[in-house]
Each structure stands twice: as structure tokens, then as C-alpha cells.
Amino acid sequence: MEKQTYNNAVVRWIDDRLPIFSFMDHEYNQFPMPKNLNYWWNFGALATVVLVAMIVTGIVLAMHYTPHTSMAFDSVEHIMRDVNYGWLIRYIHANGASMFFIVVYIHIFRGLYYGSYKAPRELLWMIGVVILLLMMATAFMGYVLPWGQMSFWGAKVITNLFSAIPLVGESVVEWLWGGYTVDNATLNRFYSLHYLLPFVIVGVVVLHIAALHVTGSNNPDGIDMKGPQDSVPFNPYFTAKDSVGLGVFLLIWAAFVFYAPDYLGHPENYIEANPLVTPPHIVPEWYFLPFYAILRAITFDVWFIEAKLMGVLLMFASILVLFILPWLDTSKVRSCRYRPIYKWFFWVLLIDCVVLGWVGANKPEGMFPLIGLIGTGYYFFHFLILLPILGKIETPLPLPTSISESVTRRSGAPAGATAATGGNA
Amino acid sequence: MKKALILGLVACSLMAAPVQAAEDAEAPKSVDWSFDGIFGHYDRASLQRGMQVYKEVCAACHGMRLLAYRNLMDLGYSEAQVKAFASQYEVQNEDPNDEGEMFNRPALPSDRFVSPFPNEQAARASNGGALPPDLSLIVKARAGGADYIYSVLSGYAEAPKDLKKPDTLHYNPYFPGQLIAMPPPLTEGAVEYADGTKATVDQLSYDVTNFLTWASSPKLEAQKSTGFKVVLFLLVFTGLLIAVKKKVWSAVH
Numbered sequence: 308m309e310k311q312t313y314n315n316a317v318v319r320w321i322d323d324r325l326p327i328f329s330f331m332d333h334e335y336n337q338f339p340m341p342k343n344l345n346y347w348w349n350f351g352a353l354a355t356v357v358l359v360a361m362i363v364t365g366i367v368l369a370m371h372y373t374p375h376t377s378m379a380f381d382s383v384e385h386i387m388r389d390v391n392y393g394w395l396i397r398y399i400h401a402n403g404a405s406m407f408f409i410v411v412y413i414h415i416f417r418g419l420y421y422g423s424y425k426a427p428r429e430l431l432w433m434i435g436v437v438i439l440l441l442m443m444a445t446a447f448m449g450y451v452l453p454w455g456q457m458s459f460w461g462a463k464v465i466t467n468l469f470s471a472i473p474l475v476g477e478s479v480v481e482w483l484w485g486g487y488t489v490d491n492a493t494l495n496r497f498y499s500l501h502y503l504l505p506f507v508i509v510g511v512v513v514l515h516i517a518a519l520h521v522t523g524s525n526n527p528d529g530i531d532m533k534g535p536q537d538s539v540p541f542n543p544y545f546t547a548k549d550s551v552g553l554g555v556f557l558l559i560w561a562a563f564v565f566y567a568p569d570y571l572g573h574p575e576n577y578i579e580a581n582p583l584v585t586p587p588h589i590v591p592e593w594y595f596l597p598f599y600a601i602l603r604a605i606t607f608d609v610w611f612i613e614a615k616l617m618g619v620l621l622m623f624a625s626i627l628v629l630f631i632l633p634w635l636d637t638s639k640v641r642s643c644r645y646r647p648i649y650k651w652f653f654w655v656l657l658i659d660c661v662v663l664g665w666v667g668a669n670k671p672e673g674m675f676p677l678i679g680l681i682g683t684g685y686y687f688f689h690f691l692i693l694l695p696i697l698g699k700i701e702t703p704l705p706l707p708t709s710i711s712e713s714v715t716r717r718s719g720a721p722a723g724a725t726a727a728t729g730g731n732a
Numbered sequence: 733m734k735k736a737l738i739l740g741l742v743a744c745s746l747m748a749a750p751v752q753a754a755e756d757a758e759a760p761k762s763v764d765w766s767f768d769g770i771f772g773h774y775d776r777a778s779l780q781r782g783m784q785v786y787k788e789v790c791a792a793c794h795g796m797r798l799l800a801y802r803n804l805m806d807l808g809y810s811e812a813q814v815k816a817f818a819s820q821y822e823v824q825n826e827d828p829n830d831e832g833e834m835f836n837r838p839a840l841p842s843d844r845f846v847s848p849f850p851n852e853q854a855a856r857a858s859n860g861g862a863l864p865p866d867l868s869l870i871v872k873a874r875a876g877g878a879d880y881i882y883s884v885l886s887g888y889a890e891a892p893k894d895l896k897k898p899d900t901l902h903y904n905p906y907f908p909g910q911l912i913a914m915p916p917p918l919t920e921g922a923v924e925y926a927d928g929t930k931a932t933v934d935q936l937s938y939d940v941t942n943f944l945t946w947a948s949s950p951k952l953e954a955q956k957s958t959g960f961k962v963v964l965f966l967l968v969f970t971g972l973l974i975a976v977k978k979k980v981w982s983a984v985h
């Protein structure tokens with residue numbers, strides 16, 4: 308890293324001893340970004356903003372929340388009713404979890420569409436999958452804290468899954484619970500971990516971004532930057548562009564917080580947890596619905612594996628398969644722009660995930676179990692069979708020779724004209 | 733491609749919509765509430781009437797343990813009125829007296845609403861085994877919200893002839909399962925409104941539902957008016973950011 312010389316004596320003094328100013332200059336001010344990035348590249352920055360907002364609101368909530376089964380529900384209502392702007396803090400946090408998942412799911416599908424998981428970004432991608440797993444654990448435990456009916460029964464159903472593990476299942480579940488049922492010990496450990504994990508996420512995000520700064524960003528054409536004519540410095544170009552996305556995103560978030568704060572939640576969770584009354588229909592939060600569908604997809608024993616265990620295995624496999632995705636996709640071409648066949652299957656996969664979510668939201672009755680089974684089958688077919696084969700048989704379209712050539716061609720402007728293109732999909 | 737992705741997201745969010753009340757119940761009536769919409773606010777006169785309905789009718793069976801008497805000042809009552817109101821109820825003092833004995837005293841504005849029954853067993857014993865739920869959060873705790881509560885209260889009907897039902901249950905097409913243990917709580921003229929409003933069943937249901945909605949979401953007005961300012965600010969701010977972005981990128985090609 309090149310050291311800068313600074314005019315300000317204090318800055319120079321610090322930078323000579325700890326070059327944070329040089330570092331920022333190098334990794335932010337001058338960091339080269341492909342100039343053809345479109346708005347789908349906003350979502351990593353948006354995820355970072357949500358993560359920070361969740362931590363800040365979470366810390367304030369923790370000042371007023373009481374992690375005890377007899378007080379948790381009332382302490383949340385105390386926040387809603389008595390704490391100054393408590394309603395605002397809680398609604399930002401509750402809806403923030405949904406926003407986090409929307410943003411990260413878009414971020415992931417962006418990666419799938421433009422092949423961002425391929426060499427040399429495999430590790431960057433895998434770190435991303437770790438973040439996803441940590442987010443899921445954090446969100447799941449956070450939802451238990453208000454100690455409503457869905458909190459309690461959701462926790463019970465999901466922790467009970469581990470009882471499907473042969474031999475040690477029951478002991479594992481008791482170990483998770485810290486007792487013989489979901490109770491105060493469970494609530495306390497979930498609270499402790501819900502406070503801890505976001506900071507672990509911060510650490511992993513730092514690794515994620517460190518890895519990103521080694522390879523640089525992928526781009527909609529999926530070709531490498533070849534020189535300065537292909538890039539612009541992060542600041543001010545992406546500071547400006549990410550800010551636009553942030554403004555729009557905050558508008559959407561605010562619309563939920565102020566005008567539909569309970570829309571994404573479940574009314575049942577405004578009833579205090581009661582171990583003696585099972586709600587008629589236990590459903591997880593929307594962002595877990597596709598996984599919930601996969602969990603319930605198998606209704607028959609497969610060979611010697613019980614149906615329940617099979618469901619659990621598939622649910623975990625549906626995320627773990629993302630870890631080996633870089634090696635399952637055999638195509639050398641990254642971006643869907645130049646993959647005429649895979650492009651369609653990308654959309655089929657997206658629709659498959661939405662359908663699985665729809666199945667997850669409904670009781671497993673009528674046609675839903677069958678749709679769930681087909682959707683689950685397709686999900687694994689896509690990754691395990693389709694991708695390896697497709698890379699071998701598909702003839703990609705010719706790639707542009709460079710990013711700058713692609714930009715000029717797409718904007719339709721002759722080289723040298725001043726066309727204000729941020730690039731678009 | 734963008735359009736398709738947005739459609740996908742919309743589909744996602746629709747799926748996540750709260751599952752409506754049980755399939756076998758009638759869809760709730762749709763009411764125009766003053767608290768709906770971007771500028772939503774509570775109708776203070778209706779809240780006060782609704783409070784009267786709760787106090788004179790519902791409080792015989794239902795508690796509202798999350799409300800404190802002081803919260804009633806939100807409805808437009810003075811401190812003195814709230815003090816007088818609270819003092820009609822009796823609560824046990826938190827600390828014993830000098831002889832070490834617990835004693836009762838009149839409730840203060842800082843006390844929470846006194847519930848009609850000391851515990852669940854007592855509540856069930858007085859209601860033929862059914863439990864009248866606490867109403868502090870009832871509007872948020874039911875799919876369909878205020879419309880649903882209003883519909884249940886005003887929607888009791890003659891049971892269909894062929895329906896066999898125990899005498900302790902009452903026919904109400906809006907309640908999941910259609911048989912509810914609560915006897916029709918409201919009848920024409922059940923309370924005498926001080927402001928002369930005619931106490932029809934619809935009016936009573938409307939007023940008490942307004943009151944219950946306020947009890948569930950006491951900060952709704954602050955929420956909506958803050959929201960309006962925040963959204964307005966973000967719109968202007970995002971507009972500026974778009975202009976800045978255009979300017980910054982104008983030289984890139």
C-alpha cells in the first residue's frame with residue numbers, strides 16, 4: 308500500500324504511526340470499481356447499513372427488555388407504551404430483520420445471475436453463505452425474545468427438529484433447551500446468543516469485504532477489468548450511486564415501520580406464550596418459509612431414513628449446497644447476459660423459491676405436499692444436476708472485449724460522448 | 733428483468749400476508765376507521781364513549797392489564813378526572829403497613845387497570861369454562877384487526893335452524909368456528925351516552941372497537957405523523973441524491 312503525505316500535521320503524525328488514512332484512501336477513495344455496475348450492486352452496501360441499524364436499535368431495546376418468561380412479553384409492551392420512542396425503535400428492529408433478508412436474498416440472487424461465485428471469488432461467496440447462516444440463527448433466536456405464542460411454538464417446533472438425529476437426538480434437544488421443554492433457560496440462552504451473533508456477523512462481514520478487496524467486484528458482463536479505462540474510483544462514483552439506492556431503500560423500510568409495522572409479523576405473537584395452548588397454524592417468519600417447505604417436503608421414509616430426519620437433512624443441505632456451488636457450475640462464463648440457456652433456468656429457480664415459500668405458508672393439506680415435494684426436488688436438481696451439465700453443453704454468446712467497450716455499446720452513444728449511464732440490467 | 737424480479741418480490745410479500753381468520757368464518761365487515769390511512773388519528777369523542785362501554789359492560793369479564801389509569805389522559809380526560817376514575821377501584825398496596833400487614837387502598841393513576849378476576853381459574857369458573865381474554869392487545873392479536881373485532885361484537889345472529897349447539901355457546905358467523913362462548917355483550921341502549929349519541933348495537937361496537945384499537949396501539953398517531961415527516965424528508969433527500977449521482981456520473985462513458 309502506498310503511503311500518502313498529508314498536509315495536516317496531526318493527520319500526518321497519526322498516519323506515520325498507524326496508516327489508517329492511507330488505508331482508507333487506498334480501499335475507499337481510490338479503490339477501482341468496474342464502471343458498468345448496475346443498481347443490483349447496491350445491495351451489499353445496503354446489507355451493511357441494515358446490519359449497523361439492527362445493532363444500534365438492538366442495543367437500545369436490550370436496555371429495556373427483560374429476558375424472563377414471566378416478564379419478557381410485558382417488557383416488550385413496556386417498550387411499546389412507556390419508553391420514549393420505544394415503539395419506533397422496536398418497529399425499526401422488527402421490520403429491519405425482514406429488510407435484512409430481502410436485501411441479502413436479492414444480493415445472493417444477484418450473485419447467481421452474474422456468476423459472482425466463480426473463480427476467483429469462491430471464498431468470498433462461501434463467506435457470504437456463512438453470513439446467511441449466522442443471520443438465520445440470529446433472526447430465529449430474536450423472534451423468540453418477545454415470548455409470544457409464535458415465539459414459543461416456533462422455537463419448540465424448530466428445536467424439536469434435532470430430535471430426529473438418530474440415538475443422540477433427544478439429548479441434543481434437551482441440551483439446546485437447557486431443560487425438558489422450551490422454558491426460561493431457553494429464553495435466556497437465546498437472548499445471550501442473539502446479542503452475540505450480530506457481532507460475529509460483523510467480523511465475518513469484515514472478512515467478506517477483505518476478500519472482495521482482493522478480487523475486486525464482479526460486474527454485469529462478468530469479465531475482468533483490464534485497465535483504468537474499465538474502472539472508476541469508488542469515491543465519489545459509488546458513494547453517490549449507493550446513496551441513491553439507500554434513499555429508496557430507506558423509503559421502503561420507513562413505509563413498513565410507520566404505516567404497516569405489523570404487516571410482516573403474525574397477530575398470534577401479540578398473545579403471550581402459553582405452553583398449554585397450541586396455535587391452530589404454526590408458521591415461521593416469511594423469510595424462512597421456503598426452508599420450512601423443504602423441511603416438510605418428505606412425507607415418507609426414504610430407505611432406512613425416517614421422513615422427519617430426511618426433511619431436516621434436506622433443509623440444511625439446501626443451504627450447504629451453496630457452499631459447493633462454485634464447483635457445481637462448470638461454465639467458464641460468469642454472467643447470464645452471455646449464457647442463453649442458463650439465463651432461463653435462473654428465473655425458474657427464483658420462481659421455484661417463491662413457490663416453496665408459498666407452500667411453506669400453507670398447511671400441508673390438499674395439493675401443497677405434492678407441490679412442496681416437486682419444488683424441493685427441482686431446487687436440488689437445479690444445483691446438483693442442471694448446473695454441472697449445462698456448463699458443458701451450452702454455447703455462450705461472444706463476450707465483449709472489455710468493460711469500456713460494453714458500456715459504450717450498451718449506452719448506444721459513440722465513444723467519447725458524455726452519456727450519463729450508470730449501466731442498467 | 734427488473735420487472736420480473738420486482739414481481740417476484742411482490743409475490744413474496746403477498747405470501748407473507750397474515751393468514752386470514754379461519755376459513756370457515758365469514759370475512760369481517762369493512763369499516764371506515766378514522767385511524768386508517770396516512771393521516772390516521774383517533775376520534776376522541778368515540779374513544780371516550782368506547783371507554784364508557786368497556787367500563788360499564790366488558791370490564792365485568794375482561795381485564796386490560798397493560799393499561800394504566802394515567803393512560804386515559806390520552807383520551808382527553810383531565811388529571812383530576814383520571815384521579816377520580818382510578819379511585820373507584822381498589823388495589824393491594826405493594827408494601828405492607830407498619831404492622832407488617834398488606835392492605836388495600838384506592839387505585840392511583842399510576843396503577844394498572846384492575847382485572848375482574850384474580851386468576852384464570854376464577855375467570856373460567858364464572859364463564860362456563862371459557863376464558864375471556866385480556867383486551868389490552870386484542871386488536872393486534874387477531875387477524876383482521878379492528879374490522880374483525882367490530883364484526884364479532886355487532887355480528888351475533890340467529891343460529892341456522894339445523895345447527896345443533898350447546899346452550900352455553902352462541903352463534904356468531906364472524907368468529908372462527910362460529911360458536912362463541914361470550915353471550916352477545918351489547919344490546920341497544922346498553923349504556924347511556926353522556927353526549928346524547930344513540931346507543932345502537934352498531935354504535936356501541938364501533939365506539940368500543942375504537943377504544944380497543946387505541947389500547948392496542950396507543951402511539952398510532954405519533955407513528956403516523958412522524959412517518960409522514962420522515963417519508964417527506966426521504967423523498968426530498970433521495971431526489972437530491974439522484975441529482976448528485978447524475979452530476980457525478982455525467983463524465984463517465
Ligand code: HEM
Binds near residue numbers: 348432526
Ligand atoms: C450481512 C450480510 C452481508 C453483507 C453486509 C454483505 C456485504 C457485501 C458488500 C458491502 C459487498 C460489496 C458490494 C456489492 O458487491 O454488492 C458484497 C459483495 C459480495 N457478497 Fe455480500 N454481504 C452479505 C451477505 C452475503 C451473502 C449471504 C452472500 C452469498 C451467499 C454474499 C455474496 C457476495 C458476493 C459473491 C460478493 C461479491 C459480489 C460481486 O462483486 O459481484 N454476501 N457483500
